[in-house]
Amino acid sequence: MVNNEYLPFRSEILEVIKHAELEYTFRMSYDRGDEHPVKPGQFFEISIPKYGEAPISVSGITDHSLDFTIRRVGSLTDEIFENYVGDYFFMRGPYGNGFDVNMFKGKEIILVAGGSGLSPIHGVIDYFADHMDECKKLTVIVGFKSPDDILFKEDQKRWAEKGISLITTVDRAPEGYTGHVGMVTKYIPDLTFEDMPNAISVVVGPPPMIKFSILELKKIGFDVENIWLSESRKMCCGLGKCGHCRIGDIYICQDGPVFKYTKISSMID
Amino acid sequence: MGYQLSRRALADAFKSWSGTYDVYAPTVFAGTGRFSETDVIRYGKVTDPADIVWDARSDYSFKEILIPVCQVLFYFTEHSVQESEFPKKGAIIFLRSCDLHAVKRLDYMFLQNGPEDYYYKTLRDKVKFVVMGCDHTFDGCFCVSMGTNVSTNYDAAVNFKDGMYYVDCPDETLAAALKNHAEGTCDVTADHVEKDDVEVHIPDNLTSAIAKSSIWDEYDKRCIKCGRCTLACPTCTCWSMQDIFYTENGKAGERRRVQTSCMFDDYTLVAGGGCFRQKAGERMRFKVLHKVLDFKKRAGFQMCVGCGRCDAICPEYISLTHCINEKLPQGMKEVLENGQ
Amino acid sequence: MDMNCGKLKKYAFRVTKHRDVASARVRVPGGSLNAKILGQIQYIAETYGNGDVHLTIRQGFEILGIPFDKVEEVKKALQPIIDELDINQSERGAGFEASGTRNVMACIGNRVCPFGNYDTTALAKRIEKAIFPNDLHVKVALTGCPNDCDKVRMHDFGIMGMTEPQFDPTRCVSCGMCVRKCKQLSVEALHMKNFRPVRNVEKCIGCGVCVWACPNRAWTRSKEQYFRITLLGRSGKKNPRMGVDFIKWADADSVVKIVSNVYAFAKKYIDPTAPGGKEHIGYMVDRTGPEEFIKFILQDVHLPKKAEIYRPLNWSGIRYVGLKSEPFYVGKDVNPADLDVFQKPLPLK
Helix, strand or coil: CCCCCCCCEEEEEEEEEEEECCEEEEEEECCCCCCCCCCCCCEEEEEECCCEEEEEEEEEECCCEEEEEEECCCHHHHHHCCCCCCCEEEEEEEECCCCCHHHHCCCEEEEEEEHHHHHHHHHHHHHHHHCHHHCCEEEEEEEECCHHHCCCHHHHHHHHHCCCEEEEEECCCCCCCCCEECCHHHHCCCCCCCCHHHCEEEEECCHHHHHHHHHHHHHCCCCHHHEEEECCCCCCCCCCCCCCCEECCEEHHHHCCEEEHHHHCCCCC | CEEEEEHHHHHHHHHHHCCCEEEEEEEEECCCCCCCCCCEEEEEECCCHHHECCCCCCCCCCHHHHCCCEEEEEEECCCCEEECCCCCCEEEEEECHHHHHHHHHHHHHHHHCCCCCHHHHHHHCCEEEEEECCCCCCCCCCHHHHCCCCCCCCCEEEEEECCEEEEECCCHHHHHHHHHHCCEEECCCCCCCCCCCCCCCCCCCCCHHHHHCHHHHHHHHHCCCCCHHHHHCCCCCCEEEEEEECCCCCCCEEEEEEECCCCCCCCCCCCCCCCCCCCHHHHHHHHHHHHHHHHHHHHCCCCCCCCCHHHHHCCCCCCHHHHHHHHHHHHHHHHHHHHC | CCCCHHHHHHCCEEECCCCCEEEEEEECHHHCCCCHHHHHHHHHHHHCCCCCEEECCCCEEEEEEEEHHHHHHHHHHCHHHHHHHCCCCCCCCCCCCCCCCCCCEECCHHHCCCCCCCCHHHHHHHHHHHHCCCCCCCCEEEECCCCCCCCHHHCCEEEEEECCCEECHHHCCCCCHHHHHHHHHCCCCEEEECCEEEECCCCCCCCCHHHHHCCCCCEECCCCCEEEEEECCECCCCCCECCEEEEEEECHHHHHHHHHHHHHHHHHHCCCCCHHHCCCHHHHHHHHCHHHHHHHHCCCCCCCCCCEECCCCCCCCECCCCCCCCCCCCCCCCCHHHCCCCECCCCCC
16 A cells, blocks of 8 residues: 555644744654655655645754744745644655765865755755764854844854854844945855865855855865755645756656755756 | 467456456547547556547547646645555556656656656556557657657557457566456567558757757747647646735645646746746757757657657647757758857 | 609618719628629729729728619619628618618627627627618617727627636636736726635626636636617717617527517607607607616517616706706605716806
């Protein structure tokens, strides 16, 4: 008998972390990890029946829980934001290839993220925060619109304490703001490498941010073969069936969402 | 060896099958056309062989049986979900050779591209295919060009001549009833066409670089994004998920999947308003290249089966065959010249 | 030259401004004809007339420049046309009678037009059969859909084709095209709810645009063809006005019966002093009031259950000075302010 992949399971909200007015992290119970282990960069279809489903990246993974950082942008997420600890969502997944932390091991890692683009790589950062000896160096450049939009403040503090080189920047800030101000691209030229040809980079965020970040990386001589992206598209299934996420001969949900830049850069939507 | 049956005899065979199977075939839905007092030929349950349309191509394809236009996946209450029920009977589908080739495309999408699709698989396992012999080509068919004019992997094949049905039936389940009701036996080979009036030639040098050519611009103004080409296509499979609720308090409802089209505005629309391919020409490019390039890259065989339905149904007279034969070579020439 | 002008006119000839010269008029019921008729028109025009033909406002031909002494020959020459068009006549070879009731006009209808909800020409011919020949002045026009390309509201009876859209949710792909087109081209009677269109039955005018727009046959037409009947529009030198809605969702049988019924009313109420025995029905109704008129035209009419009858009926329009009788409603329980704008010349200072 074929498994019915469309039937969701119920998951309890264990904790709600409010980062910003429109962005919360929901920590959901997950006890299927033995059978269905979850990797950073994978996603689940999360739903509240009657409001529909949406593909959401996993932003944190523990033995019994998964974090989903959700931006309130539509009727489903409006409804999701009405839910609290002890309530339930329906979920199915994990879907997509996700990041294999092994590919980063022993390397200098540059992670560039814009806004909620931090979610898919959050798990990667968490892993190396606990295993700093497994990589040469980890630099995270993350940009938000304004100081009020900064996500994962607590996590960032923890990451910095663990020795991650973290640059948190905002597009604009009120006077008197002491942190970094400017686009993420501003900080790419300042990066220093011991062994640039073997360094690895991941860029995640809105399309213009990705485009200009890669331009900057190219400018400093970074090998494009070592750049990775995480794509997002409309997806109704996560199973290679609904067709919405196709670009050329690629299905984002099946072949991605994590791609080598050189694989996806020539594709036209 | 095949069987010869009159209308009455075949109707009796239908009756014998009806315990386990519903027979679906192209049939006339009178007066349901886009214009008043016009008919539509599409798939419906048939009990009388005389209701099967032989002298024309169906406007819409058989795919509606395997991937219903609207299919409930499950019913939900606040805390639980319950799978929807499937038809108790299997389906015997009368279809043309090109359409049986389209089944291979559907199978690829639903059984191979990613995990097997539970709903498709459940329906698919209970289907028998009966090929309707084509003794002539229809206006706009190009099956020969796409290599779909001959089928051999059918459960049965029927030729219809002078009021008699001649059936070749390798499938033993179906054969039993045919044997019982047959008025004679004879050798039967499914009719097929060797030559269509329309031929298409997919350029050998076609690559995705053509996406950047200007051949698509013309469609920005011509195409109205209605999606008829994809809805009528036997190989288009896209669908969207819909949740609806039945009660005022919204605590019970259903989740269903509904056919959609890459021509529709909401096809790539994500929460928050992002949308790829706003222009009709971009959507045309997305569809055409899927049919004759991208699908093959992934699956190893062409998607388009040359049934001609998209050309026949387009209200703006946009022709896929014209696009393949005239536009694609022109577009490749353009991008190759620009590349040099 | 001695000519009985009344008799000449009765056989659809016009007494023209040229002495001893008539023109022959040929009506084409429903506006459609086989092209071979054009050959016969040409023959008559070149053989008996001056070679010119005027296309009439009411979808006919006026063959010009026919000397009075050729009239009888022309009547004979018209016979193949009369036969081909199946026009009612009393005596073969004697032309056709047609002076009061005018040609039943039709837009091109569903024989050609994507929006036409019925075969306008066929119904026009059916009405023609029911009401011709007749001396009384009655104008009937048919149009395929509520777009009213035939301008039927300018006639005594305006017939607009309608369909009752049928929705099959199992074929709906939620594309929203019906909603968009209803809004753009019609009355915005549709909106989306739960991914499906919902039809406002009150608002819907049965134009069929949703059926035309639907890409997947979720919207289809009703088996029954329906009609909106409008009443008593007219041009003229007294009180030109648009016809008003009388019945929505009428059927074809009722349409034919209602139109046929008008003659009994007109016979009873026509102004005996009307010049040439011709008077617009509307002026009679202005004297009797609409209720009396409706009583006559609904005689033995069996409307479908869906049919809605509009009441009260109020006309407005332009009122030139010198109108002989005041409309019935003056002094009754109707506020003229509700009846649209009355155009009257400003008083001299």
